[in-house]
Amino acid sequence: MPLRQTYRASRSLVLTASSTLRSNRLPNSTNAFYSTAKTANANPMYANVDPAYMLEDGTPDYLRMILTSRVYDVCKETPLTDAVSLSVKAGANIQLKREDLQPVFSFKLRGAYNMIAHLPPKLRKKGVIACSAGNHAQGVAYSAKYLNIPATIVMPVVTPAIKYKNVARLGSNVVLYGNDFDSAKKECARLSAEESLHNIPPFDDPYVIAGQGTIGMEILRQTDVSKLKAVFCAVGGGGLIAGIGAYIKRIAPHVKVIGVETFDADAMRQSLKERERVTLNDVGLFADGTAVRIVGEETFRLSQEYVDDIVRVSTDEICTAIKDVFEDTRSIVEPSGALSVAGVKRYVADRPNEDHTTASYTAVLSGANINFDRLRFVSERSRLEEGGEVFMNFTIPEKPGSFNQLYKFIQPRDVTEFSYRYCPSQGSAGIAKIYCSFNVKDRKKEIPSIISSLENNQMSGEDISDNELAKSHARYLIGGRADIADERIFCFELPERPGALGKFLQGIESKWNITLFHYRNHGSDIGKVLAGLSVPSQDSEKFDEFLSQLQYPFVEETSNPVYQQFMKS
Structure with a gap:
């Protein structure tokens, strides 16, 4: 028997069942979270519930209401x-x-349709109204279209276009009102009273x-x-x-x-x-x-x-x-x-x-x-919560070769982000601060091992994976302006494969001092590195020859206005 016919038969059977079902109600759950409910007093929202669905204590018989629900007119058994x-x-x-x-x-279609389908013809004819910026709005709109009932959906002005356009596509009248949900809700109540539209609440109704x-x-x-x-x-x-x-x-x-x-x-x-x-x-x-x-x-x-x-x-x-x-x-x-x-x-x-x-x-x-x-x-954020990616703050000597040496301590783990900007006050003190994130399999075992290796080589590291400021903001703000003589800026492209970043660092850091470095893995087949290098004017010809031998595509960005305005003093 088709699903809809099965539930229609069930609905008919339950409605004609013996009244003993009403009195066969389970006592309050012994496993209730904090406390059990007291017998409810008469509630105005029960006024619209069919008397056949009411228990002797004046509350709805939800078992009967669920068994006779109309949801399968439009919903499928998932x-x-x-x-x-x-x-x-x-x-x-x-x-x-x-x-x-x-x-x-969304499951919201079940409740919205069941309530609208149980409205008497007089209320259906006037139409329904709902306030929602999400799934309930689409459930009401879909239900109203199926039942050929006019529907108005009130949504905040800030509702994403994809949501209100989808509701409009389903045939409902969309009213954008107010900057937040509370304002939209008040407007919904006003329109409901003014135009005699039946309000379909998102959750607080028996149907x-x-x-x-x-x-x-x-x-x-x-x-x-x-x-x-x-x-x-x-x-x-x-x-x-x-x-x-x-x-x-x-x-x-x-x-x-x-x-x-x-x-x-x-x-x-x-x-x-x-x-x-x-x-x-x-x-x-x-x-x-x-x-x-x-x-x-x-x-x-x-x-x-x-x-x-x-x-x-x-x-x-x-x-x-x-x-x-x-x-x-x-x-x-x-x-x-x-x-x-x-x-x-x-x-x-x-x-x-x-x-x-x-x-x-x-x-x-x-x-x-x-x-x-x-x-x-x-x-x-999923990578961080699983412990599969870690954020670390490194301090290394400000001298050629340190970058590549740090990278070797992290290998063979995949680096997902590398950020550095030369700071004169730190540089004069002989240190460089590096922000880095990379993938691990066992954070608790691997991080102490890396830190130990660093400390044995006059470096240090700190795990900042649980630092909310680092996760939400600082990772995007590492760097700043610097006044560095003879600095040139390049954007390099390199293949996203194991060892490619290390090979790049080894080739570039062995000859030139790195003043800026940013790399981030976006899951693409090509990785992009923004690098600043200090190139004295007398070495320009030698440097150009070096670039031609590097075998990585690049674009010089030294004259780029973004660099000039935000990275150069």
Whole structure:
């Protein structure tokens, strides 16, 4: 039977089921994170819920709502795949729930469509409105187009063009208003009241929560429940984890439901700890899909009851998780989409004495709407977090041959960046300061060995890999102006292959004093080196002959205005 027919049959069966289902509600989870929820009072948001879906205590029966959800009109049952490489690295059996494969590349379509599809004809005719700068906007726009309902999406003026153009492409009216989300949200509320448009919230609504809960239903059907130990979900407003938790804790209460947040956007963790919703003053925006200052009222109530734990992760851990997902799936997920994977890794790493190989963990990949210009940052930070790349500050003698000698101590490791600028005050003291980054396999063993070799040769080195200033800013600012007589600047091209940089240094430093040097590996087949050399005028002819024998393509940049303005005093 086709998938849609199967769920329509299920919906009909559940709606006509015996009322005993309503009273067969599990007690509060004994594994709840901080506390369990009290019986809820009547909530205005329940007014739109069909009475057939209400329990005797006045709260929605989410099991029934999930089983009868309308999501499969537009959504597909996404695969649950084994993360083979990640499982080996983490020492645990990890599976990925591929919500990044939905039509709008995010799970948000489930909740948005389920709510809109349950609206009465009178409300549908007037149209719907939503405020979002991301995945929820695309979910509402896609749903409205499928149901032939007019939709208005309010987005901040600063929303990237790729996002609002995609929403417009889906047929929705896009209103750009305000410089931030709060301003756009107020405008959305005004338009909703003025034009009688029904507001579709991103997470705090029973139908939205039930739509997201269908992910939990699929997970339990796709895996061996007896071996499933925990499901990890990204947490923003709480709709995803509330829906998944509401289903899993009814069907398989032994399975832990674990949320993942960033250290700078942990509204749910703080709220659960305080037993009331906490409003954050500011939130980090790297994982923008979960950058929420306050969680939903209903999602918080459900999370109190069903969430077992909250794990927090750093930006660098998220970047590494994006890379992990890519290596297993060849797909690139957004930062919020990789939160769950970062959370699994952190959870396993924090419990080294447990056997993680006998059970399985599921991470929900919640979305893949990432801005392309973020990929360079993700690539750089993932290498650092894994310990595969290190940043070091070196001090070496200011004399010919020192550069090449330093490079030999680093070999055979691949150098990813090399920066130096002659400083008169340091040069007169006979020292040179070098910034360098290179790849290692075992940071804890290799770095002490390199430093020891340096110290035996009147050099020194310091590992600055964990220095945030070095990672975010200083690496791009190494150098400056210098007034050096007879300095000439060249940009050389050399093949990116083992030993090429060392051969270049050996050839050039043996005859001429290096005054500036910058090399960075960009993953290309050709590496570019910017080098400054002190060439006395009487040696110009000899130097030109040397360049012709060097066999590397080059361009002289001594007259380049950028050099004249920013590197020369």
